[in-house]
Ligand SMILES: NC(=O)C1=CN([C@@H]2O[C@H](COP(=O)(O)OP(=O)(O)OC[C@H]3O[C@@H](n4cnc5c(N)ncnc54)[C@H](OP(=O)(O)O)[C@@H]3O)[C@@H](O)[C@H]2O)C=CC1
């Protein structure tokens with residue numbers, strides 16, 4: 017039998033955390049050792065970690081707590097698998113350096129659903145040939161951050177290959193501020209929040225006489241679990257920081 021992996025979960029009572037705990041219970045290689053809540057004193061957190069002795073901390077919490085959780089993992093030599101969105105690019109760069117220096121595995125993935133990863137990759141492929149692009153992401157109305165981590169990652173991947181062009185009319189004017197969405201490297205990202213939605217993204221391309229739409233829909237949170245499972249196993253064999261699940265499936 018493969019070596020068992022002890023997994024703690026931050027945000028275990030949340031929408032994603034509950035799904036993760038169920039998934040851990042279905043895989044004999046993974047042992048759920050308990051929930052970590054970091055809203056108490058440092059001493060209580062240390063005691064809880066000593067009790068649980070996790071190899072991996074899965075984090076699905078909030079944009080406000082995720083950075084601290086990475087620091088706690090560095091202090092205690094625990095490998096994080098982070099789905100929480102909202103880390104800034106500077107924070108990601110800093111953690112890349114610190115986990116690299118520590119030689120400790122860490123995976124931060126804005127989306128664990130394989131279809132969403134493919135949506136990002138296909139969008140980056142298309143942007144090379146069709147540089148007029150806009151991203152629309154649509155989520156449930158309990159979501160804290162906008163744009164979604166997935167939309168930001170998609171935008172980064174598009175910007176890395178897209179020819180720099182000015183989109184839209186040069187004299188465009190917003191009669192209601194924000195009407196054209198957020199601007200990222202010359203193209204727009206739009207965020208929709210509605211009850212009834214889970215996690216959806218459409219990347220729209222336009223060129224003379226044609227359009228292309230690439231769309232992904234997560235219709236439930238189980239869609240993220242194969243990716244979380246894969247990341248927990250992969251992070252055990254890593255000695256640095258990885259941002260985005262696409263690097264694991266190539
Ligand atoms: N990468 C991916 O594939 C996905 C990422 N996400 C991201 O995951 C995050 C969580 O989403 P979701 O599950 O919907 O959110 P929820 O609000 O349902 O869950 C968040 C949980 O975190 C808990 N929490 C808050 N602060 C702390 C802390 N300091 N220590 C421990 N627990 C804490 C909350 O507890 P309490 O309720 O008591 O406040 C809550 O149970 C979001 O950033 C979201 O964008 C979501 C889906 C997929």
Ligand SMILES: O=C(O)C1=N[C@H](C(=O)O)C[C@H](O)C1
Pocket residue numbers: 101126127155156159160163164165166167214215216
């Ligand atoms: O908050 C969510 O629900 C989701 N968050 C992630 C994001 O911000 O991209 C991943 C997925 O879209 C669901």
